[in-house]
Structure formats: C-alpha cells, structure tokens
Amino acid sequence: MGDRYANPGGHGFVCGGAASWGLRPLACLAAVCRAKSTSSTQRRPLPELKKVYVYDNREAAADALIDELQTEVPFTLIKGKSPEEVTKSCEVLSSATIILKDPLSVVKKEWVSAGQTILPCDLNTFWDPEIARSAGKYIVDSIEEHELFEQMGYFPAGLAPIAGETGEVLAGVKPGREHADELILNSNIGMAVCDVTVGRAIYDRALATETGTLLNLKPSPRNARS
C-alpha cells in the first residue's frame, strides 16, 4: 500500500498527494492501524508528499491512525469521507482491507482516472475487477502466486492480463509507467523473498545499533535429542 510513503503496518485505504509535483494527493483506502508496531523508518515519506488521505469504514480506526501518526509524519493526514471522494482526490491509491474470493468492488471503475497508480494489498477484493482489465498495465509481484490464487477461486471473473512483475520493472526488464496518462495497477500480495530480505535488513541494523536481544538458539543439554 502506499507503503513507500507511510506504511501503517495494518492498513486500509490510503491515498496521498504530492502537490508540488502537480499531482493530486495520494490516498490510502481503509488505512488502519497497527501503527504501534511500525518503526519510524517505515513511515519515511516520499520527499514531496504533502497530503495523505485515510479512509476506513470504521471511522474510529481512521481517527486512531491519524491521531497516532500525524505528529510523526511531515505530510498532512486527512480523513477521507468516502471511497469515492478519496479515489477522485488522489494520484496514488492503496488498499489493505480484507481478502475475499468474491470481490467487494468498493471502488467503481468510473471513479478511477487516467494517470493514477493503484496499489492493492488486498488482492482482488476492494477494486472493481474491471479496473485491472482497463488499466494500461496490470503488474503483480508474482505471476505464479496470483495464478495460484485464481486456481483457489479468487478472481472469479479470471485474472486480468498481466503486463509483468514488479521485480521486472524494477530491474528494467519490462517497462513500468510509459506516459503520464497511463493507469497503473500494481498488486503486491507479498513474497517470502521480501520477508527474508527485510528480516536481514532488520538484523543488520540491530547489529549496527547494538539493539535487540540475542537469543541462544543452541539446544540446551536437557532438550537436546540424543
């Protein structure tokens, strides 16, 4: 989800904005709220990000997220009134709500506009499936994993054509956004390799800052198998 600018760990629907880029704000739909478990480094924003909209269908959850994070981030958190308002207000949109086999289609295709970047963390649930079909590019972190979800009964209308994987775009093997009006939908459902990489980074940082607790993982003689 908008995780490059503010990753509340839990999530929801978040959108944000970089006014100085002439972009509409960035938004996060159903943004909530494991903020307590989020380190300050995860909250580092895009440098020119000015506004982030937060929407959750439990209003108290959006309030709690904003209360907890506003003093710690250099952009303005705005509580969105509705998914429609947030979708129409923002350049980049991210959702992390719930993953269901049958899409909720909360965000309608007609609310989405050219040039937006959509980052669902909740697979196929929150967005009208037609949005992926009409996107300039539908990019996923793992084609294999998305196809597996499809085989399990998610994407009941079928997976939309996939333009490539996020890693391919990052490596320059496949194109990402090619023009400002392109609608980009980038679904990153999570891969073990990312968890391992982040784990290694956390470990290295703990060593460098001499923080954390060293666990003795050697079996004690009492528990050791003979």
Ligand SMILES: NC(=O)c1ccc[n+]([C@@H]2O[C@H](COP(=O)([O-])OP(=O)(O)OC[C@H]3O[C@@H](n4cnc5c(N)ncnc54)[C@H](O)[C@@H]3O)[C@@H](O)[C@H]2O)c1
């Ligand atoms: N892609 C990834 O790498 C990744 C990683 C972690 C979690 N997830 C997914 O992200 C989602 C959120 O996970 P979480 O741990 O933050 O869950 P959570 O239950 O803590 O938070 C989800 C929030 O979404 C809100 N919500 C639910 N339905 C909504 C709707 N229709 N409209 C607006 N808000 C709505 C809830 O009120 C809740 O506050 C889950 O679907 C989870 O599977 C994805």
